[in-house]
Every structure is written in structure tokens, then in C-alpha cells.
Amino acid sequence: MRDLKVTLVQTELIWEDVESNLSILTRKIDSIQEDTQLIILPEMFSTAFSTNVEKLAEDMNGPAVRWLLDMSRRTGADIAGSVMLKENGSYLNRLIWARPDGTFLTYDKRHLFRMGREHDYYSAGSRHLTVDLSGWKIRPFICYDLRFPCWIRNIENAYDIAVFVANWPGKRSFHWNTLLTARAIENQCYVIGVNRVGVDGKGLAHSGDSCIMDYFGETVFQHSYSECIHTAALSYEKLRDYRNKFPAWMDSDPVMIKTGSGIEG
Helix, strand or coil, X not given: CCCEEEEEEECEXXXXXXXXXXXXXXXXXXXCCCCCCEEECCCCCXXXXXXXXXXXXXXXXXXXXXXXXXXXXXXXXXXXXXXXXXXXXXXXXXXXXXXXCCCEEEEECCCCCHHHCHHHCCXXXXXCCCEEECCEEEEEEEHHHHHCHHHHXXXXXXXXXXXXXCCCCHHHHHHHHHHHXXXXXXXXXXXXXXXXXEECCCCCEEEEEXXXXXXXXXXXXXXXXXXXXXXXXXXXXXXXXXXXXXXXXXXXXXXXXXXXXXXXX
């Protein structure tokens, strides 16, 4: 299987300003020179991490969702990032995975950040999403999900890459870096974390620390404190060889995850 080229977009976000954020991100994506198959944006890339749901939440025909689909068609790459959604009377922190053919996939954030009262405004998701991209299996997660290894558990190599999009504050950057490394090692997969930089509307500073970790837990790329766009090629052959030589996954304990829709193994 051929290498997968992925592009991380670490950016400042303008507080609760959808139009400005989409305009800025359009210019950033248009500036990408390398060929890429996947572009990853931070959590709530159109608003920053806000609970102002009555004013800002959009439906699946809203501006941020339409923009994602338009940019995916325009670039010929899959593009993923989360937005503030309203659906059937509930609010969701939803990752949209847009594809160049005009289709999309979704993942709703499972773990809601109670210290920021996210659970008071949003409803939690209950299902994983696994995306097939050029034969690679990719599973996206959102920010606070990173702290819950049972939810992320890679059972029988169900995925090759775990993607975390985030608005993770700089004062807990040590946790971010440590947990991303741990998730890569324990799941024997590539891990990609895409975080924002800058200060949000609540005065929280974000250091970025967007990164790519390989299946061994080693850092392939990391950038902190300033905006950046980075494209990297991931080797499936090296991932496969490592899993074959060190098949720790074969001795893992069975995991039963209780979700809102029942029991998922």
C-alpha cells in the first residue's frame, strides 16, 4: 500500500467569527503546495471552542459544512475538522469528514469537557467512525476524547491512524503531548494531533503542539506556539512491519465499551 500524505493546519481562531475564520482558512489551504490526500483542521475551526450554541450552531446545510465540501472538491483532498451543529433539537460538537466527490462522514464527540461545561450544552456521541482513505483505516476523535483510552482502543488493528482535533489549552500541553504518545504506543498506530494556537475569547492561551507520532511513540513532527501548515508522508509498510515484528496487539484484553446505544466490543 502506498504512503499517505497528510497536511496539518495549526492556526489561530477568531472568537465566534465564522466568516473570518473560513476566509482565513481558505487562504491557508490555497497556500498548500505539496500534494496531499488529507487536510486536518482544529476542533471548532469556524468559531473556536464556544458554548454560544443558540447564536452559532448550524445545521448540515450551514456555512462551515458547505465550505468544507467546497474546499474538498477544490483541492481534491479529504478535509476534516469539527463544527458546532444543531440536529433534531440537540447540539453536537461534530467532526465533518468531507470528500472530493461531495460526500461526507461524521463523528460526534463522545467525551464532553465538563470543566468547560460542554456537557451542559452539547449531547455526546456514541459511535466510532472509521474512514477508509486509499486503503488506510483512519479513526477521528475530538479533544477531550484523548483522555479515555478505552474509547480509543485499537481492537485487532481496526485502524492505522488515530486523529485528534482539539482546542487544548497550553497550560495542559504536557498532558496533550504525553497522552498522544501513549495512545500511539498502546494502539500501535500513527497518531495525529491538530490543535489551535492563540488566545480564545475566554482568555485561554493555546500552544498548538500539533504533531504526528509514529507507532513506536516517536515524534515525526511537532510545532508549538505559532501557526504552521505541514505535510508529511506516512509509511504503511513500516507500520505493517512493526506490527508483525512486535504483535503486542494479539495479547490485548477484550474491551467492552458501554455506549448510549448498547454494548460495543
